[in-house]
Amino acid sequence: MIRLTPMDQWIAEKIEAPDGKLTREHLEAYQLEKLRDTMALVRAKSRFYREKLADFSAESLQSLEDLQKLPFTTPDDIKNDSLGFLCTSQDDIHRIVTQESSGTTGAPKRIFFTVEDQELTTEFFQRDLPGVSESGDHYLILLPSERPGSVAGLFMESARRNGVRTLAHGLIRDPRETLAVMEREGIDSLLGIPVQVLALATFEAPGERQFHTNIKNIILNTDYLPKALVRRLQDKWNCRVFNHYAMTEMGMAGGVECEAFDGLHLREADLLFEIVDPLTGMPMPDGEEGEVVFTTLTRNGMPLIRYRTGDISRFIPEPCPCGTVLKRLQPIQKRLNGAVKLTGGGSLHMAMLDEALFAVEGLINFQAQVRAEGDKDRLDLKVHVAPWAEDQVEEAVRQALHGVPELELGAKRGDLTLGYVEVDRSSKLWPPVKRVIRELRDEVRSR
Template structure:
C-alpha cells in the first residue's frame, strides 16, 4: 500500500528529512505555529485583541495549555468579519461569502491573501496525488470561473503535478456532464457527492463504466451508500475530502487505505471536543471538530467550532503514515432531531435512502398535527425509472427512531417521489432535517 504523499509534503514544510518524519516533530512544529498565530491575532485582530487579552503566547507550551483558550464561533465571524482580518485590505486577494443552510440574513465573510491561497494550492497538489498522477485527466465539477475559487485553485494544483484539469463547474445538466467526461476523456472526477451520484445513476452513466479510475467527493458529507453506488457503477475508487471555506478549503483527504482523512497538519491544528461541555475528548471519542489555523496571515482563526461530528482514529494507518487520521465526517452536531425517545439524523437518512437504486437526493421535514408527528420525505429520482414507495417506507423502517414511533402509532411517514429538482438539490446546500414542530428537542 502506498503511503500518502502528504507525509513528504509535511516533511518539506517542517524542514524534516524525507522518510524520517515523526509525531513529535509535527507536534513541536504545531506548538511553535500556535504561539505565532496567537501573537499575530492579538496584535492585528480586533476580535482576538479582546478575547485573548489575558493570554501570553509564550506560556502556551503544551496542547493542554492551548485547550484553555476560548472558542471562536461561526456567529462571531458573521457579526463582524472585519474584526478578524489581520492585514491591510490591499493585500486581500479573495473574499468568500457563506450563507448557512436554511437561514437568511447576513452571511459569514472569509478573507484570504494571495499567500493564504498558495497554501491551499500546495495542499491540493499533494493531496490529489493520492488518486491521480501526471497525464491523468481530471473533470472538475466545482465552481472554477472566479479566480481563487475552489475549482480554480484545484486547476492550478493539478497543472503543477502535470495532470490535465478539465474545469466544468457544478452539474446543472447531468447528461451534458457525462458527455463532457466522454469528450475530454476524463479518467478522474472531483465533485459534489449527490451530483456525481446523479451521473452514475443516469441512463447514460454506463458510458463512463471502466473509464473512470478515481473519484474525489467534496463540499458535503459523503454517505457510504453514495460511495458504494459510484464504485459499483463505474468500477472505480472513491476518495473523500474534508474541508470548509473557513479552514482554507482543504482540511484532509483519504489515502490509498481509504479509511479516515489524513489531516493538513502543517497548516491546521485539529481538536475533538464535547459539543455540550467544550471539553477536549480523548482520542477515539466522537465529538465536534475544532480547528486552528497555523499559517494563515489574512484571517487566522483560533479554536473555531465547525459543527461537524467526527473522531480521531487510533493506531497507525495501513498506509504507514505518521499523520493523524480523522474518521470520515457523516453529520453535524445540529443534524439530529428527536422522535419520541430516540434521535433521527441526516447520516441515518443518507445511508438508507441513497442505498435505494435511482434515488438522487431528498428533502426531509418533521411536522406535528393533532398530537402526532409527521415525517415528510421528498425523494428526487432519476427521470427514466420509477421507485416503489413501499421500498422507501421499508428502508426508513431501518431507522430505530422511525420504526419505534410508527409501531406505537405516534408517527406517520409521508413519502413523495418525483424527478423534479428541488431547491438546493443542484448546488452545494447541505441536507438537513427541517423541524416545523412548535416544541422541538435539539441534540
C-alpha cells in the same frame, strides 16, 4: 501494500523533519511554534482577538495542551464581525468567500484569504494529487470555477503543476449533457459534489449504456460523505472515491484518505485539530466522539483560534495500515445541529436517512421534513429519482426508511408516522444546497 499519502512526505519537508522522517514529537514541536506565532499575530493585528485573548499571551503557551485554556471561536463570531478577524489590510485580501446564513435573519459569514493563504491550499492539492492521479489523467471539474481563487481554480492550478489535465465544467444541470462531454473529451476523473456526481452515475439504467464513460478516480469535496453513496459510484464505474474533508474556514482542505480508505489523514502542518465535548468544551479522551475544533497554524489573512465546526467525529487511535503518524479523523457522519429530536425520544440525523436512502436504486437526491401532527411526528419526503426508476421506487424508499432503527421504533410505538413520499423524475438536477432535515413544529415557528 498500502502507501503513505504524499501529504506525509510534504509535511515532513515542510516542517523540516530530521532525515525527512515524520515523527509525532517533531510535528508537535512545530505545531507549538506555529501556534505561538499565530497567537502573537492575532493579538497584535486582529481587532476581535486582541479583545478576546487580552488575558493570554503567546508565551503562556508552553505545550499544545495549553491551547485548551483559550476560548473558542464560533461561526457567529465571524458573522457578527468578519472584518474584526483581519490581520492584514483589506488590500492584501485576494479572495473573500461569502456564506449566506441558512436562516432568514443574520449576516452572511465572510472568510478572507491572502494570496499566500491560497497558495497553502494550492500546494496541498498539488502535493496530494500524485497519490490519486497520474500525469495525463483528465479531470472534469464539476464545481464553479469562474471566481478567481475558487476551490476549482486552486485545484486546476495544482493539477497543471502535476501534468494532470482539467476541463472546467461547473455545476451539473443536466446529467445527459455532462455525460456527453465526458464521453467526447475522454474524461477519466471527476472533482465534484457528492449528490451531483451520483446523478451522473445514475443516469443510465443498470445494464444500459448510452455513453462510453470510464472513470478511474473521483474526488469529492465535502464535509461529509455517505457510504451508501460511495458504494453506488463504485458499483457504476469500479472506481476509487476519495473524500476530501473540506470547509472554507479550513482553507478548503482539512484532510484526505489514504489507499486504505480508513479515516481522514489530517493536514496537521497547517491545522491543529481537537475533539471537544460540545457541552462542556473539555477535550474528549482519544478515540471518543465529540465536536471537531481546529486552529489555523499558517494563515495570515484571517487566522482562526479554536474554531468550532459543528461536525461530530472522533480521532481513530489505532494505527493506519499506511503507517502514517498523522492523526486520523473518522469521516464526518453527524453535525451538531443536524439532528431533529423525535417526540418519542432519540434523534434523527441526516446521515441516518442518507445511508438508508442513497442505497435505493435510482434515487439521486431527497429532501426530508419532520412536522408535528397532533402529539406525533410525521416524516415527509420528496425524492428525486432517475427517469428510468420504476414505480416501485416509492415502495423501496418506504422499505428503506423502516431499516432506520429510530424510525422503525417510532412507527412501532405509534409516535411517528411516515407521511407522503413525493417522487420527482425530472431530468434537471436540484440546485445543490446544504442538505438538512427541515423541522416544522409550532415551537420552532414561534421562536
